[in-house]
Amino acid sequence: MDKVRRILVHVCKDGAAPQRAQFVQSLTGHFSDSGDDQVEVSCSLERNQFILQRGDGGRGFPLKRPAFCPIKHLSLSEVAAIPLDVQQRGVDVGVAILLQSANQRVLLTRRAKELRIFPNVWVPPGGHVELDETLLDAGLRELKEETGLNLEPKEVSPKVLGLWESVYPPMLSRGLPQRHHIVVYMLLHSPHSHLQLQASLSPSPAEVSACLWADRQLVRAVVSAVDGEESEVEVDHLQSSVSVSLVSVDGALTDSSLPLSVFVSRAPSSGPDVERVSTGTKFALELWLKSLETS
Numbered sequence: 702m703d704k705v706r707r708i709l710v711h712v713c714k715d716g717a718a719p720q721r722a723q724f725v726q727s728l729t730g731h732f733s734d735s736g737d738d739q740v741e742v743s744c745s746l747e748r749n750q751f752i753l754q755r756g757d758g759g760r761g762f763p764l765k766r767p768a769f770c771p772i773k774h775l776s777l778s779e780v781a782a783i784p785l786d787v788q789q790r791g792v793d794v795g796v797a798i799l800l801q802s803a804n805q806r807v808l809l810t811r812r813a814k815e816l817r818i819f820p821n822v823w824v825p826p827g828g829h830v831e832l833d834e835t836l837l838d839a840g841l842r843e844l845k846e847e848t849g850l851n852l853e854p855k856e857v858s859p860k861v862l863g864l865w866e867s868v869y870p871p872m873l874s875r876g877l878p879q880r881h882h883i884v885v886y887m888l889l890h891s892p893h894s895h896l897q898l899q900a901s902l903s904p905s906p907a908e909v910s911a912c913l914w915a916d917r918q919l920v921r922a923v924v925s926a927v928d929g930e931e932s933e934v935e936v937d938h939l940q941s942s943v944s945v946s947l948v949s950v951d952g953a954l955t956d957s958s959l960p961l962s963v964f965v966s967r968a969p970s971s972g973p974d975v976e977r978v979s980t981g982t983k984f985a986l987e988l989w990l991k992s993l994e995t996s
Contacts, residue, residue, distance in 0.1 A: 708746070708830045710792040710883050713754040722792040724881050725780050727773050728753060729766040729866050738773075739765040744864065744885070749832050751794040751883065753864075763988070764883075766866040767980050769929050769970075771873045772881060783877050795884045797827030797982075798840040799862065799989055800850070802895035802914065807989060809982070810847060810904065811911040811945075818869045818880055821910070823964070823978040825985065827884070836861070840887050848912065849903025857889035862988040865981035874971045886985035888992060904948045911957075913945040917990065919964065924987040926965040928980040934965045 711719035712731055722728055732740040732755050741756030742764045756762070766773060780788075800808045807825070814821045828843040830836065837859050845851050867882040891898060895914040904912060915923070918939060925935040942958040949955065966977040978986075 706832060707791075708749055708751055708794045708832065710794055711750045711752050713752055719750060719752045722753075724788050724790050724792060724878070725772060725775060725783065726792070727766065727770065727866070728792065728883060729764055729770070730773060732764065738768055738770070739763055742864065744861075746830070746836060751830070753883070762861055763863040764866065765863065765984055767871070767929060769872050770866060771868045771870070771878050772866070774873055775878075779873070779877060787879060790881070793880065793882045794830045795827055795867075795882050796830055796836050796840045796843065797825045797884050797886050797985065798844050799825050799886060799888045799985055800844065800852075800898070801888060801890050801989070802898055803890075803892055804894045805993065806895040806914040806916050807920070807986070808848070808895075808898070809913050809915055809978070810909045811976070813906065813908055813910045816908065819871075819979060821976050822974070823976070824982050825886070826909075836885055836887060840889070847905055847908050849905075850898060850901055852889065852891065856892060860888045860992075862886045862888050862985055862992065865984055867981050871968060871980065872970060875974070884981055886981075886988065888989060899946070902946070902954060903952060904954070906948050906950050906952050909948050911945050911947050911959075912954075913943060915986075917993065919943065920986045920990060922961070923964050923978050924983050924990065926967050926978075926983070928968040928983065929970075930967075936961060936965060 710722040712722050713719040741761040742753050743756050743761040745752050809823050811823050826844045826847040830839040865884045867884050868878050869880040870876045922936050941961050946954040947957045963976050966975050
């Protein structure tokens with residue numbers, strides 16, 4: 702385990718000095734007085750520590766976990782069964798980029814099926830924050846590494862939408878936690894249309910197997926398929942297939958389509974996972990829709 706190269710989450714509560722968050726500690730629960738699955742926090746990146754503290758008067762960001770968050774439901778015996786090297790990892794920090802085109806579409810990518818964490822799941826581009834990076838630096842680096850899009854900080858108008866407490870596997874029914882992250886979802890506004898951006902796409906096949914530009918109508922359907930619930934999915938006026946770009950082993954893009962059902966699939970409570978939009982991504986996309994309403 703590399704203890705030096707990773708940025709870890711630290712928590713600060715009631716004016717106390719920041720303390721490194723424990724792997725088996727629910728950070729959403731840490732800041733909730735009533736067991737809520739969403740709280741307001743503020744965050745900062747200081748001396749290679751990502752510091753979370755309680756939000757101050759509406760100036761913070763939503764931090765959310767799913768109702769089925771494995772860390773939330775761990776029993777003492779399950780905690781004891783987690784290997785010591787995993788328990789000692791702490792909580793990692795990632796940043797995910799919601800890249801909004803000038804014509805209000807957002808870029809989603811399908812993680813390569815060979816990846817160890819969340820393979821074949823649709824997410825925005827993103828990854829770990831490295832030493833001495835800002836959140837924006839990390840997001841732009843990951844965006845370039847995964848998609849080939851090289852954007853300058855001065856042209857993207859960055860805005861943090863919210864934070865997601867991510868655990869893998871995402872449910873205890875699929876095994877004990879192996880990874881625990883706080884993912885910062887950052888919205889970037891590009892001055893270019895999705896077609897202009899598409900022309901510059903050059904995804905890394907080791908990380909990305911497909912990509913698409915989702916419009917508001919598709920996004921509304923995606924977020925209506927709430928994981929862990931059985932609410933009705935809003936697919937009115939949508940076609941039965943969604944246009945995507947498949948990424949070949951040599952990085953070439955091919956126009957294709959996938960059934961709409963892929964994007965409105967819910968995380969299964971048991972058995973193998975399915976191709977779907979990640980639960981955290983649905984949270985971020987819902988915040989994106991709200992940002993459009995207030996802009």
